[in-house]
Amino acid sequence: MFWHSFITKTKHYGRAIWYENMKEWRIELTYKPDFIRGMIDPLVYAMPYLLYGIALVGGRTSETLKGLVGTDDLITFVTLGYIFVGFINMALWAMGWSLRKEQFWGTLESVFVAPVPRWVFALGMALHSTLHQGLMIFLQIIVINLIFKLTIAPSGILPSLLVVGLMLIALYGFGMMVASLTLIFKQGWLVSEALSGIMMIITPIAYPLAVLPLFMQKAAMFLPTTYGVMTVRHFLIGEQMGFTVWTAFSRLVVLGVVWVAVGIMIFEIIDRRTRRTGTISHY
Amino acid sequence: MNNAIEVKDVVKKFKRGKRLRKREIFAVDKASFDIREGELFGLLGPNGAGKTTLVRCIATLLIPNDGSIKILGKDIFEHSLYCRKQIGLLTSGERTLYWKLSARENLKFFAALYGLDNKERDKRIDYLIELLDLKDVQNERVEKYSSGMKQKISLARALMHDPKVLLLDEPTLGLDPQFSRFLRDFIKNTLNRKQKKTILLTTHYMDEADELCQRIAFINRGKIVDCKTPYEYKRDLPHSEVLDLRCTGIQNSDALLKRLKSINTVETVTLNTTDGITNVKMILPRAEPMLSDLIELIRQTGKILAIDVKQPTLEDVFIYVTGTRLTENTAEFTPQGEQN
Amino acid sequence: MSFKNDLRIVWAEFKKSVKIWISYPIMLVFWAIAPFMWVLPFIFQGKALVGGLSSAAFKELTGSPHYLPFVLIGAMVSTYIFSGLWGVGNSLREETYWGTLEYIIVSPTNPIVVLLGKTLAEFVYATVNVTMQALVATFFLGLDLTLAKIFPVFVIVLLLLIGFYGFAIAFAGFTLLIKEAHGWVHTLEWVFYLFSPIRYPVEVSTITKTLSAVIPLTYALVAIRGIILLNKNILHLGKTILILIIMDIILLITGYLTFRYLERKTKEAGTLAQY
Numbered sequence: 001m002f003w004h005s006f007i008t009k010t011k012h013y014g015r016a017i018w019y020e021n022m023k024e025w026r027i028e029l030t031y032k033p034d035f036i037r038g039m040i041d042p043l044v045y046a047m048p049y050l051l052y053g054i055a056l057v058g059g060r061t062s063e064t065l066k067g068l069v070g071t072d073d074l075i076t077f078v079t080l081g082y083i084f085v086g087f088i089n090m091a092l093w094a095m096g097w098s099l100r101k102e103q104f105w106g107t108l109e110s111v112f113v114a115p116v117p118r119w120v121f122a123l124g125m126a127l128h129s130t131l132h133q134g135l136m137i138f139l140q141i142i143v144i145n146l147i148f149k150l151t152i153a154p155s156g157i158l159p160s161l162l163v164v165g166l167m168l169i170a171l172y173g174f175g176m177m178v179a180s181l182t183l184i185f186k187q188g189w190l191v192s193e194a195l196s197g198i199m200m201i202i203t204p205i206a207y208p209l210a211v212l213p214l215f216m217q218k219a220a221m222f223l224p225t226t227y228g229v230m231t232v233r234h235f236l237i238g239e240q241m242g243f244t245v246w247t248a249f250s251r252l253v254v255l256g257v258v259w260v261a262v263g264i265m266i267f268e269i270i271d272r273r274t275r276r277t278g279t280i281s282h283y
Numbered sequence: 284m285n286n287a288i289e290v291k292d293v294v295k296k297f298k299r300g301k302r303l304r305k306r307e308i309f310a311v312d313k314a315s316f317d318i319r320e321g322e323l324f325g326l327l328g329p330n331g332a333g334k335t336t337l338v339r340c341i342a343t344l345l346i347p348n349d350g351s352i353k354i355l356g357k358d359i360f361e362h363s364l365y366c367r368k369q370i371g372l373l374t375s376g377e378r379t380l381y382w383k384l385s386a387r388e389n390l391k392f393f394a395a396l397y398g399l400d401n402k403e404r405d406k407r408i409d410y411l412i413e414l415l416d417l418k419d420v421q422n423e424r425v426e427k428y429s430s431g432m433k434q435k436i437s438l439a440r441a442l443m444h445d446p447k448v449l450l451l452d453e454p455t456l457g458l459d460p461q462f463s464r465f466l467r468d469f470i471k472n473t474l475n476r477k478q479k480k481t482i483l484l485t486t487h488y489m490d491e492a493d494e495l496c497q498r499i500a501f502i503n504r505g506k507i508v509d510c511k512t513p514y515e516y517k518r519d520l521p522h523s524e525v526l527d528l529r530c531t532g533i534q535n536s537d538a539l540l541k542r543l544k545s546i547n548t549v550e551t552v553t554l555n556t557t558d559g560i561t562n563v564k565m566i567l568p569r570a571e572p573m574l575s576d577l578i579e580l581i582r583q584t585g586k587i588l589a590i591d592v593k594q595p596t597l598e599d600v601f602i603y604v605t606g607t608r609l610t611e612n613t614a615e616f617t618p619q620g621e622q623n
Numbered sequence: 624m625s626f627k628n629d630l631r632i633v634w635a636e637f638k639k640s641v642k643i644w645i646s647y648p649i650m651l652v653f654w655a656i657a658p659f660m661w662v663l664p665f666i667f668q669g670k671a672l673v674g675g676l677s678s679a680a681f682k683e684l685t686g687s688p689h690y691l692p693f694v695l696i697g698a699m700v701s702t703y704i705f706s707g708l709w710g711v712g713n714s715l716r717e718e719t720y721w722g723t724l725e726y727i728i729v730s731p732t733n734p735i736v737v738l739l740g741k742t743l744a745e746f747v748y749a750t751v752n753v754t755m756q757a758l759v760a761t762f763f764l765g766l767d768l769t770l771a772k773i774f775p776v777f778v779i780v781l782l783l784l785i786g787f788y789g790f791a792i793a794f795a796g797f798t799l800l801i802k803e804a805h806g807w808v809h810t811l812e813w814v815f816y817l818f819s820p821i822r823y824p825v826e827v828s829t830i831t832k833t834l835s836a837v838i839p840l841t842y843a844l845v846a847i848r849g850i851i852l853l854n855k856n857i858l859h860l861g862k863t864i865l866i867l868i869i870m871d872i873i874l875l876i877t878g879y880l881t882f883r884y885l886e887r888k889t890k891e892a893g894t895l896a897q898y
Binding site: 008011012015016018019020023026027105106107109110111112113114115116272275277278 | 295297298310336339342343344345346348364365367368370372374376377378379380381382383384388391392393395396397398400424440
């Protein structure tokens with residue numbers, strides 16, 4: 001009896017997650033120019049940082065960078081860092097705006113009245129955001145590799161994926177939090193904009209952690225993206241980190257638990273609040 | 284027979300206004316009623332009376348401040364998922380579907396949320412598309428449809444999982460007469476009579492409630508004022524005639540209203556003026572002996588255009604019971620979220 | 624309609640736009656702070672790659688070894704033009720959301736006049752923002768912005784903006800026809816970031832250098848940086864000013880004509896009130 005109901009439920013929720021993801025793809029693909037533009041944007045986004053780096057040192061290698069992290073190839077260093085901008089955007093914009101979008105379309109109530117727990121819906125948005133971002137990152141790496149020829153250690157790819165996977169769990173928690181916050185703040189985009197601005201400065205994306213002022217370095221220790229970006233670069237281009245791989249893994253696990261718990265809690269609180277104040281259909 | 288929906292002492296308050304001028308408004312005030320299985324039950328009241336708020340509470344979209352709601356015997360908050368599985372919700376307004384998807388794609392998505400597997404889903408969608416005559420347009424994007432077509436798809440979505448209970452919130456609002464006609468017939472004959480669904484229908488159209496519903500609860504300013512069958516309402520009205528007068532040139536309508544109210548035999552009077560034409564409606568035991576006096580009274584201030592003596596309709600009963608017209612807007616009681 | 628009446632409409636529109644902003648005070652704070660959010664990573668990246676605040680390679684490309692003021696100037700000038708592009712370009716779109724666009728088009732006013740009011744408001748708004756940024760840059764980040772330099776810089780900015788607003792007006796027409804123009808503003812932003820020296824010296828690659836020559840912003844930025852960082856006299860920038868004036872004329876005329884054309888197209892297509 002228990003198993004039967006468990007399997008039925010898993011099937012039901014699994015399908016709901018999958019269809020949520022597919023629905024998002026379908027809607028995105030109805031306006032193709034926007035979709036294509038969205039795919040190209042991150043490429044263009046990383047480029048000024050690479051060219052700026054070249055302009056500063058007059059080539060693609062920097063001795064200062066080598067002294068700081070043990071690798072002098074600024075192009076590979078910055079490109080790998082920029083992948084994580086994609087992940088930050090995923091949590092803060094793609095996932096963070098999914099509920100607001102439904103609210104704007106008028107479909108949020110129809111979705112919330114369906115017999116699935118809210119977290120199923122959240123996982124559906126997480127799945128779609130991850131796949132979408134994954135595709136973007138894949139394109140980004142290919143194109144930058146064509147232009148600049150990146151050099152990475154292939155043996156580092158698998159452990160890197162593991163790190164990214166762990167980091168994503170924490171970011172999903174973050175995304176859930178933002179998604180619910182955008183429902184109650186009239187100018188929710190400011191929340192996303194401010195948070196993404198802060199995360200992009202503190203996460204050592206285009207530079208090593210060591211160049212940040214001390215208070216920012218300390219703050220960076222609470223961001224999953226810090227461990228994500230540094231450990232991935234450690235595996236792929238041998239970045240010297242101030243901590244061991246195991247520290248990075250264990251902290252990512254802790255951050256994952258904390259952020260998901262915080263995300264669910266805030267999601268629940270705001271869900272109750274909007275149902276009390278009657279603002280769920282409001283935009 | 285068992286109750287499909289039990290609403291007991293439900294209170295829903297909203298805060299309105301800013302900071303210091305914040306005040307609490309009772310959108311729903313101690314509402315109680317039961318709906319029996321298979322019954323088509325109407326909730327009739329003017330705009331802003333609290334109908335939508337109450338439906339949203341029953342649909343688990345709003346949390347009431349007080350009271351309890353049960354669906355098929357289970358509390359909606361303790362058994363939220365179970366209850367959501369039992370209900371299908373249809374609201375008014377066009378923006379409740381994904382406009383960029385086709386009818387079929389919309390239905391497929393919601394089928395997944397309601398836990399239907401592929402086989403079940405396809406069978407069900409085919410059936411609903413056939414039933415609602417959507418075959419020719421099923422693969423076109425929703426944005427290209429007329430309002431009526433969009434409402435059909437929303438209805439198909441509400442029926443997707445073959446729910447026992449349907450919550451229809453002003454389903455014909457804003458639709459053209461021909462389509463409203465179709466929808467009313469469909470609700471009464473197909474959904475209620477044939478499929479035996481329990482239906483809660485909210486409306487501010489009196490004939491809609493009169494025509495469709497087996498029992499009707501009057502709701503006004505958040506309160507359930509009365510709950511009977513349409514026949515009982517009309518039968519129990521102690522005063523059997525309605526006098527309808529249309530006049531122009533009435534300068535001081537307040538004074539006239541006061542004078543009319545002071546006449547002993549007149550039970551209820553409402554008076555409203557639009558575009559210079561004043562409509563006076565009186566409910567009284569017998570109209571004819573009063574006519575000459577009334578004509579004289581009104582002629583002192585204005586000119587009479589038409590006089591009509593009628594049997595009471597449900598709307599007259601509503602006026603008699605609540606003192607409010609169904610076409611009035613009592614929107615001060617609308618929660619913030621419902622003003623769009 | 625008389626010219627005087629047109630001016631009254633510009634003024635009314637200006638007042639309306641200002642009133643709407645004042646109801647969002649947080650936006651003002653946002654535009655004053657946000658550009659620094661992306662300046663900081665460039666500063667940190669500079670420190671990581673060259674150690675100090677100056678670079679010989681950078682001097683070869685730009686004439687000045689200091690990358691920090693280079694980036695700061697880019698941030699401020701881009702605030703000016705992008706708030707213009709978002710503000711003017713998207714302003715009609717905003718009116719569609721509010722449901723007020725049809726009433727503007729149906730009134731016996733040339734919509735260009737309404738757009739001019741919006742542009743004027745946008746200009747004042749951007750000036751307030753950039754002034755706040757300049758204060759932060761001068762007092763906290765050590766940008767050398769003396770009063771003597773402000774006037775010539777302002778002349779260049781004005782010349783840049785006139786042409787740019789012409790472009791934004793054309794863009795506003797575009798938003799009438801293509802509803803989801805929001806995304807295209809983003810793309811335009813990135814084209815400017817990539818092919819003009821806002822964030823980095825375009826001279827670093829021949830491709831970017833060649834492409835940047837067709838964007839007026841490039842000339843304006845080189846001139847402004849010349850005045851502030853290399854102490855150039857505005858009188859020596861005659862060629863740049865001439866180029867900017869010619870581009871202004873071209874962009875204003877094509878902007879106007881494009882808008883009128885797209886407005887007519889929209890009316891023919893009957894898609895005005897859609898969103």
